[in-house]
Amino acid sequence: MKKRNLLLAALVLASLPAAPALAGWKLVPHAKPITVAKGTLTVTPDADWNRWSVRPIKKGEVWTLDGTGLNEVYFVSGLIVGETLYRDADKKNRPLPTLTKGMALTDIPEFFESSNRIALNTSLFTVTGVEPAKMGERDAVKFNYEYAVEGSPLKRRGTAIGSLSGGVLYLISYSAPATHFYEQNRAKAEAIMASAHY
Amino acid sequence: MIRNLLRAVSGAIVAVCLIAGAAPAVAGSVQRDGFAYPQGQPIKIVVFRPDVRVGSLRVGGLDEPNADWTAAARTNIQTAMESSPQMREANLTFLGEFEGEQADMVNENRGLFEAVAGAMFQHVTMGDRLPTKLVASTDPNAKKQYRIDWSLGPQTDRLREVTGGDYALFFFTHDSYGDAGRKVAQLLMAGLFGAYVPAGVHIGYAAMIDLKTGDVVWFNTDLAMGGDPRDAEGAQKRVSQLLAGFPKPPVQPTAVQP
Numbered sequence: 514m515k516k517r518n519l520l521l522a523a524l525v526l527a528s529l530p531a532a533p534a535l536a537g538w539k540l541v542p543h544a545k546p547i548t549v550a551k552g553t554l555t556v557t558p559d560a561d562w563n564r565w566s567v568r569p570i571k572k573g574e575v576w577t578l579d580g581t582g583l584n585e586v587y588f589v590s591g592l593i594v595g596e597t598l599y600r601d602a603d604k605k606n607r608p609l610p611t612l613t614k615g616m617a618l619t620d621i622p623e624f625f626e627s628s629n630r631i632a633l634n635t636s637l638f639t640v641t642g643v644e645p646a647k648m649g650e651r652d653a654v655k656f657n658y659e660y661a662v663e664g665s666p667l668k669r670r671g672t673a674i675g676s677l678s679g680g681v682l683y684l685i686s687y688s689a690p691a692t693h694f695y696e697q698n699r700a701k702a703e704a705i706m707a708s709a710h711y
Numbered sequence: 712m713i714r715n716l717l718r719a720v721s722g723a724i725v726a727v728c729l730i731a732g733a734a735p736a737v738a739g740s741v742q743r744d745g746f747a748y749p750q751g752q753p754i755k756i757v758v759f760r761p762d763v764r765v766g767s768l769r770v771g772g773l774d775e776p777n778a779d780w781t782a783a784a785r786t787n788i789q790t791a792m793e794s795s796p797q798m799r800e801a802n803l804t805f806l807g808e809f810e811g812e813q814a815d816m817v818n819e820n821r822g823l824f825e826a827v828a829g830a831m832f833q834h835v836t837m838g839d840r841l842p843t844k845l846v847a848s849t850d851p852n853a854k855k856q857y858r859i860d861w862s863l864g865p866q867t868d869r870l871r872e873v874t875g876g877d878y879a880l881f882f883f884t885h886d887s888y889g890d891a892g893r894k895v896a897q898l899l900m901a902g903l904f905g906a907y908v909p910a911g912v913h914i915g916y917a918a919m920i921d922l923k924t925g926d927v928v929w930f931n932t933d934l935a936m937g938g939d940p941r942d943a944e945g946a947q948k949r950v951s952q953l954l955a956g957f958p959k960p961p962v963q964p965t966a967v968q969p
Contacts, residue, residue, distance in 0.1 A: 538840065538841050539842065563843050578841075578843060580830025580831075580841075582826040582830055583830050666818040666819060667819065667822030690823055693862075693863065
């Protein structure tokens with residue numbers, strides 16, 4: 514009986530949401546090159562930012578100015594075939610798309626969009642513009658996007674730049690509420706993107 | 712983009728604090744540095760309809776909205792606010808529903824308030840400080856001070872034009888009550904391991920916005936938000952907690968009769 518209870522309790526425990534450790538933030542000083550997301554992607558911000566100790570994936574990193582719901586820069590450095598842009602929250606029922614072999618630069622916006630539709634559980638995600646760009650010396654693609662999440666009247670906007678080298682993905686995105694916050698900090702985010710190289 | 716993750720972490724921070732039985736650095740009610748009502752002129756404070764959500768919380772953490780509970784809580788909280796002595800004393804103007812383009816604008820700012828309040832909850836109330844908000848000091852022994860400078864943005868000036876208010880009060884409450892399965896899990900965890908599983912979610916934010924600038928001039932939350940807003944008495948308790956620390960406006964000057 515005791516064994517059965519313990520087994521039952523263990524099952525309940527396993528089904529409860531995990532409580533991660535308290536988040537923490539470190540200062541990213543402006544005008545100093547910094548390597549991000551535990552990879553080779555390097556940027557030089559023109560303003561001070563805050564770097565989150567919580568990583569959505571091992572090769573990811575998050576920066577913010579006022580809170581991630583208000584302005585967020587997400588870096589991905591060195592994503593390889595078979596890996597996802599975010600952590601799978603429900604791999605069995607709603608798996609995130611994985612980076613596939615032979616993916617071209619022009620496939621990055623679609624990969625980003627489909628990843629976010631699942632990660633944010635929203636059908637309201639649209640890529641609004643795609644153009645060629647450079648990430649340092651390498652070819653890249655830059656695109657804008659708009660989205661909203663269920664239960665919130667807030668419209669959000671973003672801009673991102675992605676590059677592929679030997680099938681390995683490097684990406685920086687900036688997301689913020691469309692009202693006030695997006696425009697307020699867009700130049701700071703674009704300065705990060707313009708300084709990026711790997 | 713990492714909003715869902717952030718929500719989970721914020722919830723988890725609360726859960727961790729509750730599990731640990733340790734009270735976190737709760738700031739409760741905070742005011743923007745240097746805030747003071749302008750003196751010698753009439754001030755109009757408007758109150759937008761509170762954003763109220765009530766649902767049930769499953770064992771696995773799924774938060775399921777309940778339309779009947781939400782409707783009851785919305786009515787009860789609105790009634791409690793209108794009859795609150797604190798609010799009557801402050802001579803507040805309660806706003807009704809908006810229509811068309813104005814409704815869209817109000818909703819967008821309401822959503823923005825929720826996002827800003829969530830950030831302030833994490834980075835002010837919970838003490839998860841952002842280094843860029845640290846106030847520089849030359850005194851190495853000085854206590855660290857962080858700026859409270861969140862803002863909804865100057866587009867709130869349109870709300871000022873529409874409502875005639877100088878300041879606006881926004882309220883958000885979210886309650887999620889543990890369902891039967893969660894209560895069983897709670898008892899099991901307590902009985903077998905002495906561990907605490909939070910029975911539900913009870914979050915509430917209140918803020919006053921300077922409509923000329925969009926600046927948050929007063930913010931209040933409570934980690935132990937009490938009162939069940941599904942009944943009238945509980946709603947009164949909730950409203951009283953939401954208004955704790957509300958900066959009382961100065962006595963309005965009376966018009967001089969010719």
